[in-house]
Amino acid sequence: MARSVCPNFSSRIVIDLDAIRANYRAIAARSAPAICGAVVKADAYGLGVAQVAPALYREGCRHFFVAQLCEAFDVRAAVGGDAVITVLNGVDPGCEAVCADGGFIPALSSLSQVERWRDHARSLGRPLPAGLQIDSGMSRLGLAPDAAAALAQDAEFVRRVPLRLILTHLACADEPERAANVDQLAAFRAARSHFPGVPASIANSGGSFLSPDFHLDVVRPGVSLYGVAAGPRAEGLRPVVRLDARVLQIRDVLAGAGVGYGHDYVAPAARRLATIAIGYGDGWPRSLGGRGAAWHGGTRLPIVGRVSMDSLTIDISALPENALAEDDFVELLGPSQKLDMVAHDAGTIAYEILTRLGHRSQRVYVEREP
Numbered sequence: 482m483a484r485s486v487c488p489n490f491s492s493r494i495v496i497d498l499d500a501i502r503a504n505y506r507a508i509a510a511r512s513a514p515a516i517c518g519a520v521v522k523a524d525a526y527g528l529g530v531a532q533v534a535p536a537l538y539r540e541g542c543r544h545f546f547v548a549q550l551c552e553a554f555d556v557r558a559a560v561g562g563d564a565v566i567t568v569l570n571g572v573d574p575g576c577e578a579v580c581a582d583g584g585f586i587p588a589l590s591s592l593s594q595v596e597r598w599r600d601h602a603r604s605l606g607r608p609l610p611a612g613l614q615i616d617s618g619m620s621r622l623g624l625a626p627d628a629a630a631a632l633a634q635d636a637e638f639v640r641r642v643p644l645r646l647i648l649t650h651l652a653c654a655d656e657p658e659r660a661a662n663v664d665q666l667a668a669f670r671a672a673r674s675h676f677p678g679v680p681a682s683i684a685n686s687g688g689s690f691l692s693p694d695f696h697l698d699v700v701r702p703g704v705s706l707y708g709v710a711a712g713p714r715a716e717g718l719r720p721v722v723r724l725d726a727r728v729l730q731i732r733d734v735l736a737g738a739g740v741g742y743g744h745d746y747v748a749p750a751a752r753r754l755a756t757i758a759i760g761y762g763d764g765w766p767r768s769l770g771g772r773g774a775a776w777h778g779g780t781r782l783p784i785v786g787r788v789s790m791d792s793l794t795i796d797i798s799a800l801p802e803n804a805l806a807e808d809d810f811v812e813l814l815g816p817s818q819k820l821d822m823v824a825h826d827a828g829t830i831a832y833e834i835l836t837r838l839g840h841r842s843q844r845v846y847v848e849r850e851p
C-alpha cells in the first residue's frame with residue numbers, strides 16, 4: 482500500500498488491544514460461569530479483525546461471532562483452529578457447502594435456512610452442526626417459538642443437524658428497566674426447554690450487564706469489548722480507541738468571514754481558526770458540522786461550518802496564543818472526548834462511529850501483554 486511509504490500521516494487511530502483484552506476479562510468475570518464469546522462482525526466493529534481476534538484468542542476467547550460467512554473466513558485466518566465461529570445471519574442460499582466445509586456454525590434463522598442446511602446434511606450423508614436462532618420478541622431474525630418447538634420434534638432434523646447453540650437477541654438490553662427484557666427471557670426459556678442439553682445464549686453487551694438470569698450458558702458481547710458502555714450498568718470498561726488529526730493550517734479571520742462550504746458559519750467576531758486533516762472521507766460524520774468538536778489540552782474546540790471530505794475547521798480562539806501550531810495534532814477521540822460524546826453530537830450511536838472509522842488514517846495497535 483502506498484501509505485506504507487508515506488513518512489508521515491494526517492490522522493492516526495491508536496487501538497489498545499490490551500484494553501480490549503481487559504474488557505473481555507471484565508465481562509467474562511461478570512458472566513462466569515457462562516462462557517464469554519466475542520462478537521467481531523463488521524471487521525471487529527471497524528477496529529480490524531485481523532488484530533482484534535488474535536488478541537481475544539490470546540486472552541482465552543474460543544467463541545467468535547460474525548454476521549456473514551465471508552467474515553468467518555477472516556476470523557479463521559486470525560485465530561487457532563480450536564475456535565468455534567458462529568455466523569449470526571445464518572447461511573445464504575448457495576453457501577451451504579462453503580459454510581460446512583469451513584467448519585463454521587450458521588445460526589439458522591428461518592425455516593428456509595433450516596431446510597437448506599438439512600438438505601445439505603442429507604446430501605453429504607453426515608450430521609452438520611448448526612446453531613438455531615429464535616425470535617423471542619425483537620422481530621428481526623429467528624424462528625418463531627412454535628416453529629422451533631415443532632423442529633425439536635422433527636426426528637430427521639435432530640439426527641441430521643446437531644445443535645451447538647440456541648440463541649436469541651434482546652431489543653432493549655441497554656435499558657435495564659424495560660419490561661421487554663424479562664418478557665424476551667421468559668419467551669426464550671420456554672423455547673429452549675424443547676432443546677435440553679443445548680447451550681443457550683441471549684446476552685449481547687447490554688445483556689451481560691443485566692442480572693445473572695440473562696447470562697445462561699454463553700454471552701456474546703460486542704461493543705463493550707471495544708470500550709462502549711452498553712447501558713447504565715456497564716462499568717469498569719477501558720477505552721480502546723484514540724484518534725488524533727493534524728492541524729493543516731491556522732488563520733485569523735475578521736468578523737463576517739465565511740467558513741467552509743456554503744458559508745454555513747460566518748464569524749460573528751474576529752476568530753482564530755484551525756483547519757484539521759480529517760473529514761467524512763475518514764468516516765468522521767458530516768453531521769458534526771457546526772455541532773461537534775476537537776479537543777486540545779482539555780479545551781473544547783468547536784467545529785465551525787460544514788465537515789469537508791478531507792478536512793474540517795475548528796475555532797481555537799479559546800486557546801492561549803501559542804498553544805497549538807500548524808502540524809500539531811488535536812484529539813477527536815481520547816481522554817477528553819469519548820465515543821459517546823461524538824455519537825451524541827452526531828445524532829447517532831457509538832457503534833456507528835466505530836464501524837465507520839476510515840482506513841485512510843494511520844492505524845497503530847498497542848499490545849504489551851503476552
Ligand SMILES: *Cc1c(COP(=O)(O)O)cnc(C)c1O
Nearest residue numbers: 520569650685686701702703704
Ligand atoms: C451484534 C450482535 C451482538 C453484539 O451486540 P453488542 O450490542 O455489540 O454487544 C450479539 N448478538 C447478535 C445476534 C448481534 O447481532
